[in-house]
Amino acid sequence: MKNKIILIGGSAGSFSVVTQILTELPKNFRIPIVLCLHRLKHVRSGFAEALSLKSANPVVEPYDKDRIEEGKIYIAPANYHLYIEAHKHFALSTEESINHSRPSIDVTFVSAATVYKENVIGIILSGANNDGAYGIKRVKDFGGFTIVQNPEECQVNTMSVSAIRIMKPDCIFSSDEIIKYLIDINNKIYFSK
Amino acid sequence: MDITDDEILKLVEIIKVTSKYDFSDYTEKSFRRRVEKVVADNKLSIDDLIKRLKTDKIFLEKTVRDITVNTTEMFRDPNVWITLRDKILPELKNKDSINIWHAGCSSGQEVYSMLIMLNELGLIDKTNVFGTDINTDMIEESKRGIYKYQFNSIYFENFDTVFNSPEDVEKRGKLTYDKYFTIDKNKDLILVKDFLKKKPFFRTHDLVNDDNVFGIFFDLIICRNVLIYFNNKLQNRVFDLFHRSLFPDSFLIIGMHESILGPFSTRLEKRGLYYKKRHEY
Numbered sequence: 001m002k003n004k005i006i007l008i009g010g011s012a013g014s015f016s017v018v019t020q021i022l023t024e025l026p027k028n029f030r031i032p033i034v035l036c037l038h039r040l041k042h043v044r045s046g047f048a049e050a051l052s053l054k055s056a057n058p059v060v061e062p063y064d065k066d067r068i069e070e071g072k073i074y075i076a077p078a079n080y081h082l083y084i085e086a087h088k089h090f091a092l093s094t095e096e097s098i099n100h101s102r103p104s105i106d107v108t109f110v111s112a113a114t115v116y117k118e119n120v121i122g123i124i125l126s127g128a129n130n131d132g133a134y135g136i137k138r139v140k141d142f143g144g145f146t147i148v149q150n151p152e153e154c155q156v157n158t159m160s161v162s163a164i165r166i167m168k169p170d171c172i173f174s175s176d177e178i179i180k181y182l183i184d185i186n187n188k189i190y191f192s193k
Numbered sequence: 194m195d196i197t198d199d200e201i202l203k204l205v206e207i208i209k210v211t212s213k214y215d216f217s218d219y220t221e222k223s224f225r226r227r228v229e230k231v232v233a234d235n236k237l238s239i240d241d242l243i244k245r246l247k248t249d250k251i252f253l254e255k256t257v258r259d260i261t262v263n264t265t266e267m268f269r270d271p272n273v274w275i276t277l278r279d280k281i282l283p284e285l286k287n288k289d290s291i292n293i294w295h296a297g298c299s300s301g302q303e304v305y306s307m308l309i310m311l312n313e314l315g316l317i318d319k320t321n322v323f324g325t326d327i328n329t330d331m332i333e334e335s336k337r338g339i340y341k342y343q344f345n346s347i348y349f350e351n352f353d354t355v356f357n358s359p360e361d362v363e364k365r366g367k368l369t370y371d372k373y374f375t376i377d378k379n380k381d382l383i384l385v386k387d388f389l390k391k392k393p394f395f396r397t398h399d400l401v402n403d404d405n406v407f408g409i410f411f412d413l414i415i416c417r418n419v420l421i422y423f424n425n426k427l428q429n430r431v432f433d434l435f436h437r438s439l440f441p442d443s444f445l446i447i448g449m450h451e452s453i454l455g456p457f458s459t460r461l462e463k464r465g466l467y468y469k470k471r472h473e474y
Binding site for chain 2: 062063080083091095111
């Protein structure tokens with residue numbers, strides 16, 4: 001069971017939700033988290049540092065070919081696609097933008113789904129375009145667990161609505177429910193007797 | 194629809210035996226993605242692609258160009274350029290001449306960024322700048338020095354981050370773009386000025402097969418976001434080439450999210466955003 005991975009995708013309006021999630025997750029949170037967030041073109045650095053200040057665990061931008069480790073929070077670096085590859089490694093690429101986005105949430109989610117299959121927990125948050133919808137659909141196709149932030153709670157709901165339009169998520173959650181779910185599953189996997 | 198592992202291997206093999214290109218040590222996933230794109234763009238089946246590559250040399254050359262990734266921009270990652278200005282180039286400035294190699298220069302924006310930096314530091318006349326790429330189209334584009342204006346506002350944002358900080362502007366006034374570029378908004382073009390264009394030496398070079406073809410040593414090699422498409426074995430070969438081509442105590446810059454793993458991690462020492470070749474006794 002200890003080979004789960006959590007993927008979180010979002011764009012406009014997701015930064016405050018991500019901050020809330022990272023602030024509330026405890027130090028003993030072991031499941032690796034991969035954040036794929038669109039950011040404004042000129043906000044290219046300092047994002048991981050800003051999130052690290054809020055989080056009990058380190059938030060890092062992975063290097064190409066880095067191994068995915070427990071207890072770490074990874075964030076897709078600006079201007080690269082972030083792929084998850086066999087044997088739990090990251091790969092970066094500067095290939096063309098997808099859905100006008102680099103990083104593209106679809107890219108990260110689809111690559112993770114093919115490697116981690118039913119061990120993916122995929123989460124789509126607030127966002128202003130439909131990148132991520134296909135990605136979370138593929139997570140579900142491969143047997144992963146899928147959560148979409150309640151469109152009524154999203155600051156911008158284009159992304160969550162696009163996702164729900166093409167797939168049926170396992171849960172439609174508020175940010176508080178997402179946090180509770182994550183803490184519960186972490187405890188169940190790592191700390192139940 | 195999905196391309197099998199066997200088909201990928203077959204493709205690599207055909208390209209290898211019918212041309213000078215060898216993709217065996219590209220990362221399997223990135224090579225596969227590029228092939229999928231070629232297949233989709235050309236509306237071909239993988240069988241048709243393989244057949245055509247065997248018989249059509251021009252198509253093969255085009256396919257190789259399409260497989261390689263070309264992304265670059267002026268002053269990409271401004272912090273790297275600030276480090277160049279404040280840390281690296283000051284260490285080289287008293288040499289009689291400076292040799293710089295941009296390996297995998299794509300359409301040349303980084304080469305011109307370097308020339309602008311060298312000109313600002315008064316080092317352009319004693320520096321030899323080489324730009325190489327596997328892709329012949331990219332070499333021609335580099336020589337032309339003409340880029341799209343639209344969607345490239347980041348070039349000028351980066352330029353300002355590097356050269357027009359509040360302190361810079363107070364000291365010497367704003368460094369204007371027209372010193373180095375002619376901007377033609379009607380034609381949607383940025384044209385690099387001739388005095389920069391005549392300076393660099395561009396040629397094709399394949400990091401997989403070609404050695405140091407210049408017959409000189411370098412003070413600085415820049416190879417950014419190329420190694421991410423190579424497996425560890427090929428990366429090591431390229432680090433060996435770079436290591437052999439550098440003067441002692443000289444510099445290597447790779448992509449912001451690339452790292453040196455393996456045997457060369459001790460011989461090329463990481464110093465923040467760059468690597469320095471260690472003295473070996």
